[in-house]
Amino acid sequence: MLLAVEPALWNSLTQYLINGLTFGALIALIALGYTMVYGIVELINFAHGDLFMLGSFASLSLLALLGFGGLGFTATMTDASSFVIAGVLIGCAILSVLFCAGLNFAVEYTVYRPLRNAPKLAPLVSAIGVSFIFMNAGLFWGGPQDVNFPDLISNDNLLGKDAAIRITYKDVLIIAVTVPLMLALTIFVKVTRLGKAMRATAQNPTAASLMGIDTNFVISATFVIGGALAGAASLIYAVSMNTISYQMGFQNGLYAFTAAVLGGIGRIPGAVLGGLIIGLVRSFGSAFVGEMWVNALVFGILIIILIFRPTGLLGTPVREKV
């Protein structure tokens, strides 16, 4: 029966799939930061979404500094050669990654570390506090309105101008950055010495430190890696969506947190799976249920999955973290 469906419907289904996967990949990249930190210190770092938001403002400020327009920037740089744009993008990537990694490290060092042995609720409440501080910093930095992010990447269809399915450079960029990053992270945690130390710390911090692992260093490294991923995600997000605002950290952070829980918090493949599911539910939900109900749908599905699998899709009752 499905085969009898018109080609036009197949085309739009493919398009929803592409839209969903690209948005989902972005969410997954942010979700990794939540899930890694939770896996290692059992803290839900609510400030992570807002860290991501500040990263995109850092990129925008660098663009302004380089003469590619300020916060109210509107002109595009069709004149600039693609070589220059590539250089600018790499510069922004380095800045946003370093900025977010450094900021996350600083927050861990100053806010969460003194609370390491405090009851679990204390760092959680501090994380919410940091989230508000970041959000207000973003409000001060970018103002209350949505801010346009310069269109650095062409929006032309790679499959030809009039092709029924659209795949743009932006879509390719999202996949080309997020997939290798996620693979690299998985390999890093599985293979390297630091990765092993992280897994050991996750399983039992006391035993790990008895075995000579510097757990404070390992935890700092986790925050730095999580922050770096948020920095990368912030640039890719800004370049492909072209709109940033001080509130986007909350919205995207909520999606990413949901993705992490959906996949089984503390599990890296779980965060990726959760992110992709959220992207697809948003995309197909908008098409077949209605744009207004998308958020209700995402969280409804979360609740249903948690009823049947309380530890998330990939979470196992025997907790194996990071």
Next chain:
Amino acid sequence: MPIRLSIPLVALALVLIVGFAAGRRESTGDPTVIKVVSSLPRSGSARPQTDQIVNGIKLAFKEIGYRIELTDPVTQQKTPYRIDYFDLDDATAAAGQFTIEQEIANANQARMDPDVMAYIGTYNSGAAKVSMPILNRANLLMVSPANTAERLTKPDTNNRERHEPGCYRPSGVVNYCRVVPTDDLQSELSALWIRDLGCKKIYILDDNQTYGQGISNNVESFAKKYGFEVLGHQSIDSKSLEFSSMMTTIKGLKPDLIYFGGTTQSKAGQLFKDMVKVGMTCPMMGPDGCFEQVMADSASPDVFEKAKFYATFGGLPIDALKTLGGRGGEFIRGYKEEYGKDPLEAYSSYGYECGLVVIEALRQAGKKDRDAIRVAALTKIKNFVGATGTWSFDEQGDTTNQTMSGNEVAVTTNDKGERTAAYKFVKLLKK
């Protein structure tokens, strides 16, 4: 131990002090002062427009030197007054737009101060809904420079159950008037413009808020009259960050135009960007909530070159005001002298108009009396020569001004080769 004890004591003392201070209110006021307050979203993304509205109001008072001499119509006694103007904010920085709590607080502040004789506001129709009943009980004149929701003054003929606008007038008298044409006129003129653009099939979106949904429902209801088909109508969640999947669906329907009932704050810019992103080139049209520079700044000029964005606006924009005689040109000259630049946001002339209405109502009433001023505004302002033309208030407080303008975001290139996008007046809309 002493420190621990003192914290609750200090807290208690603070609560008591605040409580007593709040309770001690002056009941008489200053007999030489007339206070006028405005309540507009001064923080958040509507700030550029409200800056211009406030500039307009201040200009009107400045022209009379913030002084007015009232002649009592009965005793012919002349009394000079000083006008004190207070610019209140009904928004919070965190919300980025008006909040109901803040608007209620502003209305109560005005109500309880015996020197306040007029309340200029609100910007959002949703805010007016909460302050109208409060000010109505206080018999205080309220003049809005920007509310366009028609239910604030006109009953819904299809649904008598809703008790509008009666619920905003608990004392039974009319105290609210506005200098802008309402959404029903705006929607009809939008529908007319859609026909004139040659569009046969349109898709309608709204932001699920009072203003946006009202206006888009109206545009839909005029579809048959103006000969176009509505392919679909759905609400968006204005907290969503992107709409590319929804736009993919709409693209499949091949509309000639997308109408968005909403504002720049409820994601008009993102919708337009995503429309272009999925490869559509049809125009998008929005109501006056999208008619602001923030909209033209919300996307790169490239995007506005790929597809047109149209916005309707009540009354005439600054460009067209210049060509009119009377106070329109006078207002532009005065504004430029006072602030060193042209009034950019179109609402500035309405702010000025509100100031003029308050001054005229005070003069006609001839005394510092809330009820006399309210009656004067609603009965004596007829064939009034203002900045937006010659018009009157009808008995419901609506303006008789029935012209609007059609505008589009146009991209211009300066001599340095920099391209900028801004609204340009393209068409006078008239029934």
